[in-house]
Amino acid sequence: MTVYELFSGVSLIYHDIFSIGGAASPPVTGDFLEVSFCCGGRSEYRGSQHCYYLSADEYMMRRCSPDDTGARYPTGQYSGVTLLADMNGDMKELSQLLDGAERVPALLAERLRGALYLNGTPDIAVHIFKELWDLREKASAGLMRIKAVELLMALGDIDMNTSQAREHSITDEQMKVADKVCTFACANLNEHYTIAQLAEMMRVSQTKLKYCFRMVYGCSLYAYLRRQKMYAAAELLRTTDRNILDIAVDCGYDNGSKFAKAFRDVMGRSPRDYRKYSGVRMEHFTAERTAAPV
Structure with missing residues (x-):
């Protein structure tokens, strides 16, 4: 995580998380x-x-x-940008770039009224966020500040009724079903359990189990477990000199070619190439930080 203090009370945060299993950000403290x-x-x-x-x-x-918790990253992988405004801070510096901008954070906070707004439709805010992401390696203070104010003004015009939060949510009970089956399956990674067997263990229907898991992890259980195996294999390739076929066997593959294909599908390169370029991670999760904070 890299934090840039753009204005008094307004920060821009870049996240780049990659771990085997879940991860979480620190709890909120204000x-x-x-x-x-x-x-x-x-x-x-x-x-x-x-x-x-x-x-x-x-x-x-x-x-x-x-008393709010921080974000949780159930798959262990997350890259993104966060704009954080301290509601007890002085926003006057925002008006130095654009008159009226200092009022937008308080306006947005009031319009949210304890609800969460979520948008999955491409709009001007998405475009600005992507520009901010591209700026992470340039660390240009001026451009970051301009884009942050531009983003706030774009968000200030949003109709809160367009939120898609309901379609992207499940209950705590449904989340616990997904986490429970994930914990069990990951603890028995080289065993094969059918969805029917897992549903019976969890005392839920197969339909509910599959729905809950996909909502939390964004993919099917089998796709998730396959990725976890390849992430574990990648860790062994980076940190040991063990034979690739031995690693394949550890991951439940007795055929080197099938293991290589599965690894390439997940990691984007063959096990041999991955070891050669150890430390290189999946391209869409890479975010090198080369500049000092603003």
Whole structure:
């Protein structure tokens, strides 16, 4: 995570998370307006009784209070941009770039009224977020500030009734079903359980199990487990000199060619090439940080 303090009380945060299994951001410690855009991976936000999920090219807005949890990244992979405004801060510096901009964070926070706004439809805010993401390597203070104010003004014109949060949410109980089956399946990664067997263990229908899992993790259970195996294999390729076929066997493959194809499908290159260029991660999750904070 890289944080740029653009104005007094207004920060721009770049996230680039890659881990085997889930991950989470620190808990919220104040009264903030948070606007987050997902570039890749998946993030989860907790409401009072629901969980909301953000996928690539989607953004959300919420007003955070000191008792709110931070974002959770159920797949362990997430890259994105967050604009964070301290509601107790002085926003006057925003007006130096555009008159009236200092009022927008408070206006948005008031219009949210405890709800979470989520948009998965391409609009001007998505375009600006992508420009901000492209700026992460340039670390241009002036451009970041201009784009941040431009983003706030674009968000200020949004109709809150267009929120798609409901379509991107499930109940806490449904989330726990998905997490429980994921924990069990990952603990038995080299065993094969059918959806019917897992549903019976969890005491839910097969339809419910599949729906809950896809809502939380953004893919089918089998696709998720396949990725986890390849991530574990990638870790072994980076950190050991073990024979590739031995690693394939550890991942449940007795055929080197099938393992190589599965690895390439997930990681974008063959196991041999991945080891050769160790430290190179999946392209859409890479975000090198080469400049000092603004």
